[in-house]
Amino acid sequence: MEQEKGILIVLSGPSGVGKGTVRKAIMKRDDHKLHYSISATTRKPREGERDGVDYFFKSKEEFQRMIQNNELLEWAEYVGNYYGTPVKYVNDTLTEGKDVLLEIEVQGALQVKTHFPEAVFIFLVPPSLAELQERIVNRGTEAEHMVKHRMLAAREEIELMDKYDYVVVNDKVDDACDKIKAIIIAEHLRKERIYYKYKKMLEVE
Numbered sequence: 001m002e003q004e005k006g007i008l009i010v011l012s013g014p015s016g017v018g019k020g021t022v023r024k025a026i027m028k029r030d031d032h033k034l035h036y037s038i039s040a041t042t043r044k045p046r047e048g049e050r051d052g053v054d055y056f057f058k059s060k061e062e063f064q065r066m067i068q069n070n071e072l073l074e075w076a077e078y079v080g081n082y083y084g085t086p087v088k089y090v091n092d093t094l095t096e097g098k099d100v101l102l103e104i105e106v107q108g109a110l111q112v113k114t115h116f117p118e119a120v121f122i123f124l125v126p127p128s129l130a131e132l133q134e135r136i137v138n139r140g141t142e143a144e145h146m147v148k149h150r151m152l153a154a155r156e157e158i159e160l161m162d163k164y165d166y167v168v169v170n171d172k173v174d175d176a177c178d179k180i181k182a183i184i185i186a187e188h189l190r191k192e193r194i195y196y197k198y199k200k201m202l203e204v205e
């Protein structure tokens with residue numbers, strides 16, 4: 001029997017909502033069922049970040065070559081740097097029947113929709129805008145005027161949430177992980193139901 005493809009899960013949401021934090025927590029507790037797609041970026045590595053683990057760190061020229069050679073499923077410019085998803089890993093892993101997780105910002109997430117309309121789109125939201133601002137400030141990576149800029153961007157990003165299949169509030173990291181895991185289980189059940197329905201139909205005809 002042909003190997004059934006895995007599910008592509010796209011986790012997105014406004015900057016500072018906790019996408020990276022929730023993604024790392026899910027991967028940590030996951031028993032190798034989810035496969036995280038490591039992105040390429042032109043951003044310089046932060047302390048402790050490793051090439052091929054956190055990101056594939058690229059020069060601008062290397063990144064542009066990847067775009068030209070159609071090596072990226074999606075890409076976006078974000079705060080002065082480029083970020084993109086290598087398409088080969090995603091295709092190969094899904095074909096092996098494994099689920100793939102992308103953690104990407106909103107412009108890229110919407111591009112994925114045009115190539116993989118069947119992917120599962122999850123939008124992470126903060127419990128409130130005040131809490132979002134606090135998270136951005138506490139992270140300490142933004143200058144004061146950039147916090148305002150990020151908050152304005154976040155408002156526009158949150159307006160895109162109706163384009164997603166699921167909206168998950170990142171109140172407590174553990175609860176957000178539970179909800180995302182539940183969504184993945186439900187999506188598998190849904191896919192299996194559709195799969196068997198068609199299989200039966202083909203057997204009858």
Ligand SMILES: Nc1nc2c(ncn2[C@@H]2O[C@H](COP(=O)(O)OP(=O)(O)O)[C@@H](O)[C@H]2O)c(=O)[nH]1
Pocket residue numbers: 015016019020039040043074075076078083084085103104105106107108109
């Ligand atoms: N479109 C797109 N966005 C990405 C990709 N990889 C990471 N991002 C997003 O880029 C943004 C900046 O990431 P990063 O520089 O690691 O900073 P931080 O996540 O804000 O701490 C985040 O919103 C990530 O979700 C990718 O492959 N494609």
Ligand SMILES: Nc1ncnc2c1ncn2[C@@H]1O[C@H](COP(=O)(O)OP(=O)(O)O)[C@@H](O)[C@H]1O
Pocket residue numbers: 013014015016017018019020021022135136138139170171172173
């Ligand atoms: N559920 C949560 N409760 C409180 N703080 C959180 C939560 N999730 C993330 N954070 C904090 O919010 C900040 C932004 O999280 P991060 O994962 O970098 O966001 P993003 O990847 O969406 O930009 C970090 O300082 C992180 O520790």
